[in-house]
Amino acid sequence: MVLVVLRRIGVFATTVVVASIVTFLMLSILPGNAARIALGVQASEADVAAQATRMGLDRPGIVRYVDWFGHVLIGDFGTSTVSRQPIGPEITDALGITVTLVLTSVVLALLFAIPFGILTAVRQRKPDGAILSGISQIGVAVPGFLAGMLLVTVFAVTLRWLPAGGWVDPGEDFGGFLEHLILPAIALGSVQGAVLSRYVRSSVLEVMREDFIRTARAKGLGAGRALFWHGLRNAAVPVMTVLGLQIATLLVGAVVIERVFSIPGLGSLLLDKVALRDLPAVQGIVLVLVVFVLALNFLVDLAFTVIDPRLRSAR
Amino acid sequence: MTMRTPTPTLSVQDLRVASPFADLLHGISFDIAAGERVGLIGESGSGKSLTATSVMGLLPETLTATGTIRLNGVDTDLLTAPERRLNQLRGNTMAMVFQEPMTALNPLMRVGAQVAEIMTVHHTENGRRQARERAVELLALVKLPNPAEAALAFPHQLSGGQRQRVMLAMAMANDPQLLLCDEPTTALDVTVQAEVLKLIGNLVTDRGTALLLITHDIAVVAEVCQRVFVMYQGEIVEDGPVGRVLTAPQHPYTQKLIAASDLSSVDDRGRLHTMSMPVVGRPLVTKSSPRQIQADATTALILPPHRAAHQRLEPGGPPMIFNEATGAPAISVRDLSRQYRRRGGGLFSPAPIVHGLRDVSFDVAEGQRFGIVGESGSGKSTLMRILCALDQPSAGTVDVLGQPIAGASERQLREFRSQVQIVFQDPMGSLDPRMKVRDIVAEPLRNVNRAEALARVEAQLAAVGLDADVMHRHPHQFSGGQRQRISIARALITRPRVLVADEAVSALDVSVRAQVLNLLADLVDEYQLTLVFVSHDLGVIRHLCDTVAVISDGRIVECGPTADVYDTPLHPYTRQLVSATPSMQELARRVAP
Numbered sequence: 051m052v053l054v055v056l057r058r059i060g061v062f063a064t065t066v067v068v069a070s071i072v073t074f075l076m077l078s079i080l081p082g083n084a085a086r087i088a089l090g091v092q093a094s095e096a097d098v099a100a101q102a103t104r105m106g107l108d109r110p111g112i113v114r115y116v117d118w119f120g121h122v123l124i125g126d127f128g129t130s131t132v133s134r135q136p137i138g139p140e141i142t143d144a145l146g147i148t149v150t151l152v153l154t155s156v157v158l159a160l161l162f163a164i165p166f167g168i169l170t171a172v173r174q175r176k177p178d179g180a181i182l183s184g185i186s187q188i189g190v191a192v193p194g195f196l197a198g199m200l201l202v203t204v205f206a207v208t209l210r211w212l213p214a215g216g217w218v219d220p221g222e223d224f225g226g227f228l229e230h231l232i233l234p235a236i237a238l239g240s241v242q243g244a245v246l247s248r249y250v251r252s253s254v255l256e257v258m259r260e261d262f263i264r265t266a267r268a269k270g271l272g273a274g275r276a277l278f279w280h281g282l283r284n285a286a287v288p289v290m291t292v293l294g295l296q297i298a299t300l301l302v303g304a305v306v307i308e309r310v311f312s313i314p315g316l317g318s319l320l321l322d323k324v325a326l327r328d329l330p331a332v333q334g335i336v337l338v339l340v341v342f343v344l345a346l347n348f349l350v351d352l353a354f355t356v357i358d359p360r361l362r363s364a365r
Numbered sequence: 366m367t368m369r370t371p372t373p374t375l376s377v378q379d380l381r382v383a384s385p386f387a388d389l390l391h392g393i394s395f396d397i398a399a400g401e402r403v404g405l406i407g408e409s410g411s412g413k414s415l416t417a418t419s420v421m422g423l424l425p426e427t428l429t430a431t432g433t434i435r436l437n438g439v440d441t442d443l444l445t446a447p448e449r450r451l452n453q454l455r456g457n458t459m460a461m462v463f464q465e466p467m468t469a470l471n472p473l474m475r476v477g478a479q480v481a482e483i484m485t486v487h488h489t490e491n492g493r494r495q496a497r498e499r500a501v502e503l504l505a506l507v508k509l510p511n512p513a514e515a516a517l518a519f520p521h522q523l524s525g526g527q528r529q530r531v532m533l534a535m536a537m538a539n540d541p542q543l544l545l546c547d548e549p550t551t552a553l554d555v556t557v558q559a560e561v562l563k564l565i566g567n568l569v570t571d572r573g574t575a576l577l578l579i580t581h582d583i584a585v586v587a588e589v590c591q592r593v594f595v596m597y598q599g600e601i602v603e604d605g606p607v608g609r610v611l612t613a614p615q616h617p618y619t620q621k622l623i624a625a626s627d628l629s630s631v632d633d634r635g636r637l638h639t640m641s642m643p644v645v646g647r648p649l650v651t652k653s654s655p656r657q658i659q660a661d662a663t664t665a666l667i668l669p670p671h672r673a674a675h676q677r678l679e680p681g682g683p684p685m686i687f688n689e690a691t692g693a694p695a696i697s698v699r700d701l702s703r704q705y706r707r708r709g710g711g712l713f714s715p716a717p718i719v720h721g722l723r724d725v726s727f728d729v730a731e732g733q734r735f736g737i738v739g740e741s742g743s744g745k746s747t748l749m750r751i752l753c754a755l756d757q758p759s760a761g762t763v764d765v766l767g768q769p770i771a772g773a774s775e776r777q778l779r780e781f782r783s784q785v786q787i788v789f790q791d792p793m794g795s796l797d798p799r800m801k802v803r804d805i806v807a808e809p810l811r812n813v814n815r816a817e818a819l820a821r822v823e824a825q826l827a828a829v830g831l832d833a834d835v836m837h838r839h840p841h842q843f844s845g846g847q848r849q850r851i852s853i854a855r856a857l858i859t860r861p862r863v864l865v866a867d868e869a870v871s872a873l874d875v876s877v878r879a880q881v882l883n884l885l886a887d888l889v890d891e892y893q894l895t896l897v898f899v900s901h902d903l904g905v906i907r908h909l910c911d912t913v914a915v916i917s918d919g920r921i922v923e924c925g926p927t928a929d930v931y932d933t934p935l936h937p938y939t940r941q942l943v944s945a946t947p948s949m950q951e952l953a954r955r956v957a958p
Contacts, residue, residue: 175426260468261463261465261468261469262468262469262470262471262472264423264463264469265463265469265470265471265532265535266471267423267455268421268423268455268456268460268461268463269455269456269460269482269483269486269535270452270453270454270455270456270457270483270486270487271452271456271482271486272448272449272452273448279482280471280474283473284471284472284473357473358472358473359472359473359519359521360472360519360521
């Protein structure tokens with residue numbers, strides 16, 4: 051078990067290094083001189099050359115990479131060529147906002163999807179099960195931004211219960227933070243919840259057909275208890291795969307909802323920086339995203355190993 | 366003076382089960398007395414499992430049951446009892462052991478906890494800790510080695526036999542009045558099967574538990590039961606003491622079933638007794654070819670041209686060449702080894718090596734019928750795959766029909782592929798469900814125009830007893846036996862010289878098995894094939910093969926003429942195998958009334 055975890059950590063670290071190299075290479079082979087981009091089209095050749103020296107662009111690639119990645123490891127992402135401000139704090143703030151939003155929406159999605167999915171599976175042959183299942187199909191079909199706009203129209207514009215957008219730091223005003231969090235989290239979570247509930251349903255249906263559920267019934271457990279004690283943990287494995295993929299997609303995918311609610315999240319930041327051609331910032335954000343997705347996969351794999359004893363020795 | 370007959374432990378009256386489309390059980394009635402051990406035999410689809418699941422109240426929701434089922438000491442009819450009442454009875458008053466030990470246990474839960482659960486559910490032990498301690502005792506009772514350690518194991522860490530012991534420990538935990546076992550040993554190796562059956566017999570006898578044991582295998586019933594019910598198409602057609610039913614069956618179906626189960630008894634043409642079951646197409650044209658095996662002492666011995674020497678591997682002795690043939694043997698294997706690297710192992714230590722085969726050497730002479738018998742994990746499937754060039758050996762040479770196939774490229778094997786054909790075990794999985802029978806059978810043909818291909822397919826299907834109109838159907842429209850006929854037709858259409866069969870009849874019912882075996886025997890004679898038949902079933906090999914090699918732990922431990930090996934086994938492992946699979950005559954003698 052310890053060995054399996056150690057091996058996973060090794061794989062994780064190696065992948066991060068490889069990803070950083072790929073990120074670095076991709077952005078440095080883009081057409082256009084980073085120094086000229088930073089100074090603008092009117093800058094003279096001499097100024098551009100001076101800027102290049104200042105940015106360290108005249109050094110060999112390998113040196114620049116080691117320098118960049120070494121600083122990243124201690125949390126220094128360099129200085130923005132546009133705002134002349136350090137990039138690190140900007141990324142950390144945006145990341146904090148996006149992660150808060152995404153995790154809240156995922157928790158909401160799970161709170162809905164698990165009971166709803168189980169219910170539709172258990173009531174599969176009954177008319178109400180079919181109706182519930184149909185509702186979740188509709189949920190899958192509605193795009194998140196549309197849900198967001200509907201929520202804003204109803205709760206912010208018409209009822210005036212909640213703010214229509216913006217973001218408040220929880221340290222400043224926790225009540226305000228929650229108020230600003232609710233609508234975007236619901237908008238983002240509704241689609242995820244509908245998709246997840248489909249997976250929960252099919253996974254539970256599959257498990258209910260398993261022989262060991264029949265064994266549990268033969269031991270004297272009622273249908274509900276058999277499903278709860280023996281079925282759900284087995285059903286969790288395929289659902290978790292989907293959950294991991296969803297969270298990974300949402301880190302950037304949340305940008306649509308962030309725009310609808312004007313939230314300064316990581317996706318928004320990335321789009322802004324791309325538009326400004328702020329290369330050091332783009333490089334930093336992409337790397338942070340890659341590391342986050344890798345870490346997520348690592349955690350999902352680890353969770354599998356905890357849930358399923360067969361994976362502890364097999365891999 | 367009136368004798369009070371004791372209430373039976375289980376009383377089933379006029380049980381009928383129906384699906385929306387058909388009646389599945391047509392009103393069956395039977396009693397099982399306290400402590401009585403009853404077998405229920407029949408073929409797949411006869412309604413055996415439905416009977417047991419009806420008693421447990423675990424029928425699928427889509428089926429409806431009528432009649433009455435009464436359990437001693439329970440006032441309500443189980444069929445109408447509320448679910449809450451049934452939950453109290455299941456696992457407590459009546460318990461069940463299922464067929465598949467691989468899937469019947471929760472893979473994510475330690476087996477000790479699974480055994481303990483049945484006691485906490487019914488509050489038969491005070492608290493979790495007592496239940497866990499009692500679970501360890503129960504695991505010891507079913508003779509699991511190191512019960513305290515085993516209790517902490519997950520199901521995948523146990524062997525099939527061990528898992529079935531865990532199921533038994535679970536079933537017996539609350540000392541039920543009635544134990545239902547549905548094919549409890551079908552998925553197990555023969556030697557393990559014998560041990561588990563003995564354990565079931567001992568457990569129920571010691572505790573006076575009534576037993577209903579469902580099986581398709583008459584030998585299993587003879588081993589454990591006193592009385593037997595024979596089921597056929599949803600009805601019990603015969604009911605009597607095991608000894609009587611086995612030796613003097615009354616109902617025509619039972620008579621045929623027992624005759625078809627008996628692989629050592631043949632008719633005057635050397636063919637197995639089959640059951641007149643409907644087969645698609647016209648009946649097979651009977652060939653009067655002499656069978657080249659001796660079935661019993663009264664049949665004249667016609668030996669194949671090559672007769673194997675009867676040899677065994679000495680413990681610690683050097684590797685030896687079995688069945689060494691003079692001239693040009695069809696198959697010649699020398700010093701064959703195959704190792705696998707198991708995934709996993711340490712971070713820096715090399716992956717552990719598993720020996721599939723070690724230093725295997727043998728010949729198969731042209732026209733010989735060579736059986737390879739072994740249990741799961743013995744290496745017999747690895748050997749079969751290498752003989753068919755579906756896998757490469759780690760070391761050693763394999764010559765088939767004079768061509769070395771170890772290390773040969775697929776281009777070099779083109780001729781080989783048409784000369785050596787295979788029939789696989791699973792008649793469902795080995796046929797592409799989206800292809801028509803015509804295309805399946807014609808697929809191995811190369812450089813043949815369509816009209817000729819169709820003509821050859823039709824002739825080949827006729828040879829395996831199938832009508833030409835099956836050509837346009839898909840595999841799912843056929844029964845298991847018919848699908849196996851299609852597989853045989855596909856294998857023979859290229860006119861191969863060597864036919865390799867991998868457990869080719871293991872998935873078939875007894876009656877169908879006899880038909881397919883007769884067909885194989887006929888075709889091997891007719892096409893003068895060299896047959897390599899891999900199986901776990903000694904009876905099948907004894908019937909079909911003139912020479913047998915016993916394989917265990919990656920080595921051939923004994924090889925010789927089939928009758929010699931079975932009658933006077935030299936190696937202790939062979940002795941163990943042979944005694945674990947008694948012949949019908951042997952069984953009849955054991956259970957004689």
